[in-house]
Structures are given as structure tokens and as C-alpha cells.
Amino acid sequence: MFNDFYCKKIKDLLNLYGIMQNVHTFTRCNNMSSxxxxxxxSNFSIKTEVHDIPKITDHSIILINIREDKPKSTKTIKVFRNLCELNINNINLELINCNFLLNSCNIDVFYNDFANKFRNIIDSVAPVKEYELNSDSVPWYDYEIKCKAKERDLAYQAYNKNNNPTNWENYKVKRNIVVNLLKTKKRAILFSKD
Known part of the structure; x- marks a missing residue:
């Protein structure tokens, strides 16, 4: 049976793609045979376990673990200030109420005074904050995709404002560009890991 023409074709095809059998213990046991x-x-190693319990039929249950042990993600720390319009207005008000050494003849003294007071005001209104960014959550989602997604979102907003068919067509084109870009980048990264 294993030397049959079709059986050899299937075995050759599996060998060509590096596909192997990952179950190595008996999966059907009865009184007469196992x-x-x-x-x-699969074309990569998979951890499989054969469990005889619970016994629903004469076939055993196969547990498959295809998750790879990934190293813990490295976290990137981003540092930023919240300079929203409200904070900018508060900074401007603080600067207006601040007393600077305007009558100083020395430019260095004036600059140091201004820089220190300005830094103190910014630190009090918009302090430096840190947050952790998980760097490898989706490695294919890069700056280019973010820009294209923003263009897509703007096109969708333009369509929502006036329901113009040309805006809808523009949105669909930009949406398809983002989807295709995501697919190609994801495929490139996933296949580069092999």
C-alpha cells in the first residue's frame, strides 16, 4: 500500500515542502490492535500529546500546542509633555505674570533668568511624563502604515461630512492601500522569521 503510485506522490509532495507527521504514539486502541x-x-515542529481520557470513541484525543515560546518583549520608554492647547494657554498666562530681569545690561544674565523661569513654568504646567510602549506587539505596524491609516481616516471623515460618492471612492482606495500594505508587511515579517 505504501508503495502505491498515489501514496508515493503524496509522500514526495510532503517531503518537498518539509511537512512532517507530529504524532508519534498510537491514537486508536482497541482489544485487538493499536x-x-x-x-x-506541519512544516515546523509542534508539541503534541495523545490523551486516552476522556474515552468518547476508540480514538484518543490529540492536544496540539503550536504557540512558540517567545522571548519577553522589550519595552520602549517614551518621554513626553502634554502640550495641549489648554496647557499652552496656561503657560502663556504664567509667562505674562512672571517678572523677568528686563533692565539687566548683561545678556547672559537675562537669558539664564528667562530660561530658568520658562523651564520651571513648563515643568509645573506640563511635567515630563513617561510611558512604556510594547515594542514588539505588532512589529509590522510601522510609521508608513500609521501615515496611510491617518490618510484613510481623513478620507472617511470627508465622506461623512457630505456623503459625496467621489469621497467614498477615495476612501475605498485609501482603505485598500492600508489593507494591502498591512498584508505585505505582516507577510514579510512572518516569513523572515523562518
């Missing part, structure tokens, strides 16, 4: 009749085929 056989391996269930297959888990």
Missing part, C-alpha cells in the same frame, strides 16, 4: 491513524502535519 494503530496510529490520526495525523497532525
Amino acid at each position: 494503530t496510529l491513524v490520526d495525523y497532525v502535519l
Whole structure:
């Protein structure tokens, strides 16, 4: 049976793509015999376990673990100030109420006074904040995709404002560009790991 023409073609095809059987223990046991009749085929190693309990039929249950042990993600720390319009207005008010050394003849003294007071005002109104960014959550989602997604969102907003069919067509084009870009970048990263 294993030397059959079609069986050899299937075996050659599996060998060509590096596909292997990952179950190595018997999966069907009865009083007369034990056989391996269930297959888990893949082109990378998969951890499989054969469990005889619970016994629903004469076939055993196969537990498949395809998750790889990934290293813990490295976190990137981003530093920023919240300079929203409200904070900018508060900074301007603080600067107006601040007393500077305007009658000083020395420019260095004036600059140091201004820089220190300005820094203190900014630190009090909009302090420096840190947050952790998980760097490898989706590595294919880069700056280019973010820009294209922003263009897509703006096109959708333009359509929502006036329901113009040309705006809808523009949105669909930009949406398809983003989807195709996501697919190609994801595919490139996933296949580069092999």
C-alpha cells in the first residue's frame, strides 16, 4: 500500500515542502490492535500529546500546542509633555505674570533668568511624563502604515461630512492601500522569521 503510485506522490509532495507527521504514539486502541491513524502535519515542529481520557470513541484525543515560546518583549520608554492647547494657554498666562530681569545690561544674565523661569513654568504646567510602549506587539505596524491609516481616516471623515460618492471612492482606495500594505508587511515579517 505504501508503495502505491498515489501514496508515493503524496509522500514526495510532503517531503518537498518539509511537512512532517507530529504524532508519534498510537491514537486508536482497541482489544485487538493499536494503530496510529490520526495525523497532525506541519512544516515546523509542534508539541503534541495523545490523551486516552476522556474515552468518547476508540480514538484518543490529540492536544496540539503550536504557540512558540517567545522571548519577553522589550519595552520602549517614551518621554513626553502634554502640550495641549489648554496647557499652552496656561503657560502663556504664567509667562505674562512672571517678572523677568528686563533692565539687566548683561545678556547672559537675562537669558539664564528667562530660561530658568520658562523651564520651571513648563515643568509645573506640563511635567515630563513617561510611558512604556510594547515594542514588539505588532512589529509590522510601522510609521508608513500609521501615515496611510491617518490618510484613510481623513478620507472617511470627508465622506461623512457630505456623503459625496467621489469621497467614498477615495476612501475605498485609501482603505485598500492600508489593507494591502498591512498584508505585505505582516507577510514579510512572518516569513523572515523562518
